[in-house]
Amino acid sequence: MSEEKYPLKKVCIICAKGTIEDVYATLVMGNGAVMEGIETKIFFTFFGLDAITKKQMMKLHTGTVGNPAMRMPGGLPFPSILGMLPGVELGVSAMMKGQMEALDIPKVDEFLEMITAGGGEIYACKLAMDMFKLKKEDLWEGVLGVLTVGEFYEKCDGQQTQIIFT
Amino acid sequence: MAQKTYAGVTVDVNEEGYFTNPAQWTKEIAAEIAKEEGVVLTDKHMAMLDYLRDRVSKGEVLTIRGVGKSGIVDIKGFYEMFPGAPMKKATKIAGIPKPASCI
Numbered sequence: 001m002s003e004e005k006y007p008l009k010k011v012c013i014i015c016a017k018g019t020i021e022d023v024y025a026t027l028v029m030g031n032g033a034v035m036e037g038i039e040t041k042i043f044f045t046f047f048g049l050d051a052i053t054k055k056q057m058m059k060l061h062t063g064t065v066g067n068p069a070m071r072m073p074g075g076l077p078f079p080s081i082l083g084m085l086p087g088v089e090l091g092v093s094a095m096m097k098g099q100m101e102a103l104d105i106p107k108v109d110e111f112l113e114m115i116t117a118g119g120g121e122i123y124a125c126k127l128a129m130d131m132f133k134l135k136k137e138d139l140w141e142g143v144l145g146v147l148t149v150g151e152f153y154e155k156c157d158g159q160q161t162q163i164i165f166t
Numbered sequence: 167m168a169q170k171t172y173a174g175v176t177v178d179v180n181e182e183g184y185f186t187n188p189a190q191w192t193k194e195i196a197a198e199i200a201k202e203e204g205v206v207l208t209d210k211h212m213a214m215l216d217y218l219r220d221r222v223s224k225g226e227v228l229t230i231r232g233v234g235k236s237g238i239v240d241i242k243g244f245y246e247m248f249p250g251a252p253m254k255k256a257t258k259i260a261g262i263p264k265p266a267s268c269i
Binding site: 031032035104110113114117118119 | 227229230231232234240241242245249250251252253254268269
């Protein structure tokens with residue numbers, strides 16, 4: 001007896017954090033879904049809005065404090081107190097970006113363009129926009145709309161749909 | 167290993183229908199796989215298939231970003247040429263393995 005399969009038809013991804021790794025998790029998952037022919041909608045909220053805010057999107061950082069998975073090159077532990085020193089966060093972030101460039105991973109704006117070129121949709125959270133005093137014109141041009149939570153959920157309807165919170 | 171017959175030629179494929187030996191591929195075969203996938207091949211499609219086969223023969227990893235820089239078509243155009251999952255469709259028609267890339 002063959003088992004019935006129900007492949008994913010739609011994924012809705014929510015990005016609420018603005019570090020390099022959180023934003024890229026969203027972009028890679030989103031672009032991957034588009035590449036598979038899955039309908040893709042991405043909702044940026046709270047600090048995740050940095051990824052689609054013109055002023056901030058190319059300046060994302062990785063936090064160097066309180067991340068136990070962070071290690072020195074070579075694998076030695078990276079003490080949080082070191083991460084507090086001026087310039088360390090900038091250096092680590094530059095290193096992360098260099099590693100990604102070496103793997104041919106695009107920058108944030110190009111990645112968003114790849115997603116929308118394939119039909120993926122990018123949305124911003126209205127409440128977080130109000131909180132951070134952002135206007136639609138502060139956002140990257142490809143953002144399709146500013147939505148309330150309810151409006152986003154309406155877009156997440158249908159069978160074989162998953163909501164992913166990165 | 168599975169086999170399939172296209173344009174009167176028997177070729178080796180894996181369980182998902184991807185060629186295991188790209189050398190068995192011909193343009194006639196491509197046209198028949200394309201029909202299965204619901205794609206009508208134009209000159210632009212053929213240029214893209216050649217590009218993909220060339221990259222793979224050089225041992226490169228295929229990415230959507232790379233296709234966008236191929237000079238043949240932009241990313242949006244690539245999605246239009248091979249609707250749905252373009253990289254999977256295009257590599258299947260090009261007679262090369264399914265790309266093992268996340269971007």
